Amino acid sequence: MTLPTNSVVLQGSGADVDGTIKSYAWSQVSGPGTAVLSGASTSALTASSLAEGSYVFALTVTDNQDAVSTPDQVTVTVNPAPAVTYTLTTTASPGAGGTVGRSPNATSYASGSVVSLTATPAAGYVFSGWSGDATGTTNPLSVTMSANKSITATFTQMPPTTFTLTTTASPTVGGSISRTPNATSYASGTVVSLTATPAAGYTFTGWSGDATGTVNPLSVTMSANKSITATFTATGGGAQM
Incomplete structure (x- = not known):
């Protein structure tokens, strides 16, 4: 049994070839605890x-001449x-907004298990809260x-962050700076x-400000407002203004 x-x-049951069964007597022989016995006689x-x-239980029977049988045992x-x-279903909303990780990672969990959920926003999104069978903004979240x-896990798209890029030629007559994309x-x-x-009579000699060196063209990754100067030096054929 389960x-x-x-x-x-x-x-x-009991049988007596030369008489009848007068009484029955059940008893508990062993077990992990004491069972409650009803109908023991x-x-x-x-x-x-x-x-x-x-559990081990024993039965003895007594006949009409008071003869007692050898105990017959049964094991239960x-x-x-x-x-x-239980199952735990997690969803990111919107799907492109981020992911929901879990630890431990399983398809089902024993009753009482504690699962840690972590909401990780994608680039351009922020985590804004839990819904369904959880509430609030605690992250990571413990779920019993x-x-x-x-x-x-709900994610909210952030307004796009933009930066300006200021470029200057020094001296201004020394040359020009083009950018792609413009x-x-x-x-x-x-x-x-x-x-x-x-320009004619000048040579490019380097970058300054938010860039250094002489690499030309120069690749600039926009992570803040930036100001970059290209310095030109007059050669023998021109005069610097």
Whole structure:
């Protein structure tokens, strides 16, 4: 038998070739606990309040001449209750807004298990809260499994972050700076290519401000407002203004 069923009926019998059976006597021989016995003086014993483990019960019968039989034993095995498990469904809303990680990562969890959920926003999104079978903004979130649960992590898209790029030629007559792409502002992470082109009689000698070196063209990743100067130096054929 398997818990939560915790009682059993044992049906006994006796025979006497030269008489009749006068009485029955059931008793508990062993077990993990003391069972509650009903009908112990009848042929049918009800044993209840059984716990997990093995019980041994004995039956003796007495005939009409008061002869007592040798005890006949029976073993009752009580199996543990099946483990109760629950499922946990997690959803990111919107799907492109981020991910929901879990630890431990499993398809089902034993009752009472604690699962840690972590909401990780994608680039351009922020985590804004839990809904469904959880609320609030705690992240990571601890979830105790006491039922099947469904939890949604909501992410909110942030307004795009843009930065300006100011370029200056020094001296102004020394040359020019072109940019690709050519725009007044750039989204965060945009890569802009700057090309310094010297005028006649000048040579490009380097970058300064928010860039250094002499690489030309120069790749600039926009992570803040930036100001970059291209310096040109007059050669023998020109005069610096």
